[in-house]
Structures are given as structure tokens and as C-alpha cells.
Amino acid sequence: MPNFSFSSTAEEVTDGVSLVGKTVVVTGFNSGIGLETARVLAKRGAFIIGAARTLEKAERTLADLGIDGAAVACELSEPASVRAAVQTILGLDRRLDVIICNAGIMALPERHHKYGIELQFLTNHVGHFIFATGLVDALAPDGRVVVVSSGAHHRASEVGITFDDLSGERSYEPWERYGQSKLANILFARSLQRRFDGTSRVASSLHPGVIKTNLGRNNPKDTQAFYEQMDPATLKSIPQGAATQCLLAARPEAANAAGRYYADCQPSPSSVRATDDVLAERLWQVTEEVVAGLE
Numbered sequence: 001m002p003n004f005s006f007s008s009t010a011e012e013v014t015d016g017v018s019l020v021g022k023t024v025v026v027t028g029f030n031s032g033i034g035l036e037t038a039r040v041l042a043k044r045g046a047f048i049i050g051a052a053r054t055l056e057k058a059e060r061t062l063a064d065l066g067i068d069g070a071a072v073a074c075e076l077s078e079p080a081s082v083r084a085a086v087q088t089i090l091g092l093d094r095r096l097d098v099i100i101c102n103a104g105i106m107a108l109p110e111r112h113h114k115y116g117i118e119l120q121f122l123t124n125h126v127g128h129f130i131f132a133t134g135l136v137d138a139l140a141p142d143g144r145v146v147v148v149s150s151g152a153h154h155r156a157s158e159v160g161i162t163f164d165d166l167s168g169e170r171s172y173e174p175w176e177r178y179g180q181s182k183l184a185n186i187l188f189a190r191s192l193q194r195r196f197d198g199t200s201r202v203a204s205s206l207h208p209g210v211i212k213t214n215l216g217r218n219n220p221k222d223t224q225a226f227y228e229q230m231d232p233a234t235l236k237s238i239p240q241g242a243a244t245q246c247l248l249a250a251r252p253e254a255a256n257a258a259g260r261y262y263a264d265c266q267p268s269p270s271s272v273r274a275t276d277d278v279l280a281e282r283l284w285q286v287t288e289e290v291v292a293g294l295e
């Protein structure tokens with residue numbers, strides 16, 4: 001991988017890369033690093049399929065960006081909406097070169113749950129599981145799935161995935177539950193890669209850095225305190241925050257990223273649990289069961 005690092009921007013890591021003729025799907029493309037990702041990959045020539053909670057938001061975002069693309073409604077915490085989004089995208093009849101599972105919610109102060117699943121786990125992991133596995137048949141032979149996780153996956157290092165309390169009813173701590181959902185993102189990418197093995201398809205995951213976006217909207221006081229106690233030098237701008245996922249989506253060298261976790265535009269160590277393939281496979285099986293029950 002060229003010498004990209006913490007401070008590299010999405011434009012820098014994709015400089016000289018042509019995505020003309022390529023189709024990229026991005027969830028949560030109306031805000032934060034998803035918006036910058038869509039903007040920059042479109043600038044490199046990609047046709048963007050942008051997913052947002054509502055069609056209106058997605059259409060407005062495409063119009064604001066002034067880019068070539070298709071707008072799709074996808075509310076990740078509603079399985080019917082995710083399945084409808086999958087059908088809409090398949091109906092476009094385009095070969096998908098990259099699927100970026102970017103959308104997310106963080107550290108909800110109170111426990112919220114739907115369908116018996118804690119909302120961060122449902123949105124960040126289960127919704128993207130339905131989305132990406134639903135689209136995989138349309139993925140190009142050398143297509144990529146890029147899953148946006150977080151360094152906060154370490155917050156679940158002790159508990160791992162609480163399979164016996166997926167609703168969070170017995171125990172709920174906002175950051176630990178966010179951490180579980182982000183651990184699940186990494187494990188999902190690993191398990192998907194195992195299913196891609198022997199092909200040229202690549203699944204990877206990443207920590208984008210710490211960036212002031214709208215992600216703290218559900219927990220503004222806590223998030224503000226978090227930013228205040230941080231050394232400003234450790235914060236990234238939005239263009240820097242979008243760099244690692246743009247690199248994994250677009251750079252030819254990232255064909256080597258199979259099953260790996262990146263941060264600061266380079267391969268990075270993750271928690272021990274995040275490299276546990278037995279846990280990853282169990283998560284895949286349990287998620288399939290959960291999804292089957294969400295008809």
C-alpha cells in the first residue's frame with residue numbers, strides 16, 4: 001500500500017484512480033463520512049447508488065452533490081425496508097463493484113429495541129447483513145464489500161457478542177452495545193471473506209478515525225465531553241475520516257485486503273475477539289436465524 005496515513009484524505013488516496021464504469025453502493029451517504037465517500041468516488045467516475053433512510057433524503061443528497069447516481073430508501077432497522085432496498089438495487093440491473101456498509105448509530109443513552117434486538121446491533125449489523133448478503137449475487141467477480149466498523153469494537157472485548165441477550169434487556173451500557181455492533185461489523189467482514197475465498201471478491205472492515213460528524217446526535221452531552229477530553233491532534237477532518245474506506249473501495253492494492261481490518265489507511269491490529277473465526281461463524285449463523293425470524 002502506498003504511504004498513506006492518518007492525515008491522508010479521501011481525495012488523496014483516490015488520486016489517479018479511475019472508477020469510470022464502476023458502480024458503488026453506499027449506505028448512510030447523506031451525512032458525515034458517507035457523504036464525503038460518495039462525493040469523492042463519484043468524482044473519480046463511479047456511478048453512486050446512495051442509500052438513506054428515506055427516498056426524499058437520498059434524492060436530495062444526490063441533487064446536492066450533483067452526481068450521477070440512483071437514490072434508494074433503506075431504513076436499516078426495518079427489515080422490510082432493507083429487503084425493498086435490495087430489490088430496488090437489483091432492479092437497476094447493474095453489476096455492483098463496491099458495497100460500502102457505512103451507515104451507523106452510536107451509543108444510544110437508553111436501550112431501544114425492535115423485533116427483540118437492541119437497536120445499534122439491529123441497525124449497524126443485522127440491517128447491513130440483510131443488505132449486503134441480499135446484494136451479493138449482483139457483486140462483480142472482483143467486487144468488494146467494505147464494512148465501516150470502529151476502534152470502539154474494543155469496548156466489547158470483555159463481553160464479546162451477548163448472544164443470550166441480543167435485546168439488551170438484561171444489561172445495557174451504551175458504549176458497550178455500540179462496541180458489540182462494531183465488533184459484529186468486523187466479524188461479518190471476516191465471515192463474508194471466508195465465503196469469498198477462492199474468488200477475487202474481497203470483504204474488509206475499517207476504523208475511519210475519530211471525526212466530528214452527526215454520529216453523536218443521540219448522545220450529544222456524552223459525545224461533546226468525549227471530544228473535549230481528546231487531544232485535538234487525534235481528531236480527523238471529514239475528508240481524512242473518509243479516506244480509509246475510499247482506499248479499500250477504490251485502490252487496486254486493496255485487492256489484498258481480504259478479511260482484514262484497516263485504520264489510518266493501513267492494515268491494523270484489531271481486538272483478539274475480532275480475529276476469532278469461531279465467533280465470526282457463530283455470529284453469521286445466529287444472524288441468519290435472527291433474519292429468518294424477521295419476516
Ligand SMILES: NC(=O)c1ccc[n+]([C@@H]2O[C@H](COP(=O)([O-])OP(=O)(O)OC[C@H]3O[C@@H](n4cnc5c(N)ncnc54)[C@H](OP(=O)(O)O)[C@@H]3O)[C@@H](O)[C@H]2O)c1
Nearest residue numbers: 028031032033075076077102103104150210211213214215
Ligand atoms: N465519526 C466517527 O468518529 C466515527 C468513528 C468510528 C466509526 N464511525 C462509523 O462511521 C460510520 C459513519 O458515521 P458518521 O461519523 O459519518 O456519522 P453520521 O454523520 O451520523 O452518518 C451516519 C449515517 O448513517 C445513517 N443512518 C443511521 N441510522 C440509520 C438507519 N437506521 N437506517 C439507515 N441509515 C441510517 C444516517 O442517516 P440519518 O442522517 O438519516 O440519521 C447517516 O446517513 C458509522 O458506521 C460509524 O459507526 C464513525
